[in-house]
Amino acid sequence: MRFDHAGIATDDAAALVDLYGGLFDAPVAHEETFGELSVTFLDLGNGYFELLEPVADADGPVSAYLERSGPGIHHVALETDDIEAALDVAREAGVDRIDDEPRQGAWGHDVAFLHPSSTGGVLVEYVEH
Amino acid sequence: MRFDHAGIATDDAAALVDLYGGLFDAPVAHEETFGELSVTFLDLGNGYFELLEPVADADGPVSAYLERSGPGIHHVALETDDIEAALDVAREAGVDRIDDEPRQGAWGHDVAFLHPSSTGGVLVEYVEH
Numbered sequence: 001m002r003f004d005h006a007g008i009a010t011d012d013a014a015a016l017v018d019l020y021g022g023l024f025d026a027p028v029a030h031e032e033t034f035g036e037l038s039v040t041f042l043d044l045g046n047g048y049f050e051l052l053e054p055v056a057d058a059d060g061p062v063s064a065y066l067e068r069s070g071p072g073i074h075h076v077a078l079e080t081d082d083i084e085a086a087l088d089v090a091r092e093a094g095v096d097r098i099d100d101e102p103r104q105g106a107w108g109h110d111v112a113f114l115h116p117s118s119t120g121g122v123l124v125e126y127v128e129h
Numbered sequence: 130m131r132f133d134h135a136g137i138a139t140d141d142a143a144a145l146v147d148l149y150g151g152l153f154d155a156p157v158a159h160e161e162t163f164g165e166l167s168v169t170f171l172d173l174g175n176g177y178f179e180l181l182e183p184v185a186d187a188d189g190p191v192s193a194y195l196e197r198s199g200p201g202i203h204h205v206a207l208e209t210d211d212i213e214a215a216l217d218v219a220r221e222a223g224v225d226r227i228d229d230e231p232r233q234g235a236w237g238h239d240v241a242f243l244h245p246s247s248t249g250g251v252l253v254e255y256v257e258h
Contacts, residue, residue: 001153003132003176006205008251016249022222023215023248024130024207044207046175047132072250073202076135078153078173086152093151119152120145121201122137 001086004079004127005041005048009062010071013040013053020049034106036060041107050077050106075113075123083110083128090114102128130215133208133256134170134177138191139200142169142182149178163235165189170236179206179235204242204252212239212257219243231257 010016017040020026026042026049033039036058040051052074054063065074080086083102090097096115105111110128139145146169149155155171155178162168165187169180181203183192194203209215212231219226225244234240239257
């Protein structure tokens with residue numbers, strides 16, 4: 001596995017695109033609206049920042065996160081060549097999964113989240129490109 | 130700039146070394162006691178997880194973070210070839226710095242933190258190896 005991205009919850013992705021672009025030399029690699037989220041990937045060369053901004057009147061987990069904790073680092077995603085095998089390893093280790101099977105995430109990738117209660121408080125996403 | 134590591138606050142680094150080692154195939158790359166912290170870097174191939182566990186009776190920012198928020202993702206670190214230039218760019222952009230000059234961090238690296246109030250709630254560390 002390798003680092004894929006850090007997901008950042010924000011209520012102003014456009015401002016972070018400008019700020020992070022200038023500070024970190026991180027251009028936009030991909031943008032889309034995915035479900036209730038506007039999702040923007042900024043390229044760090046060896047991975048991405050994924051900016052997550054709920055669309056108007058959204059009512060999902062990122063909105064809840066922003067209300068509870070404010071903007072900030074929401075999750076860390078690791079890239080795997082075999083997401084089914086990665087989930088098998090997690091299952092065998094007794095790690096709770098938010099997604100017990102891969103589902104389609106942003107950018108057309110297969111994704112699955114582990115539950116932070118099982119992973120030291122860290123919301124971990126597996127990504128297979 | 131490129132991704133260097135995600136810093137993870139924990140009260141049981143040894144458990145995360147075992148768990149993350151098994152789940153993510155991430156072996157220990159470096160361990161040291163740095164100030165009030167036991168610091169463990171796990172190798173992700175293109176970057177690291179940095180586990181931060183306060184030593185007994187520690188009373189610093191990671192201890193405060195654990196008390197306030199519990200264990201989880203504490204910061205994201207980006208590697209730069211010129212940390213002074215990176216801080217100049219942040220200064221000119223009006224971004225508040227926790228460290229206005231580089232200081233020595235773990236693993237002998239030069240580091241400087243930006244203030245999350247200026248960076249969308251994300252505690253960002255610059256690292257020069």
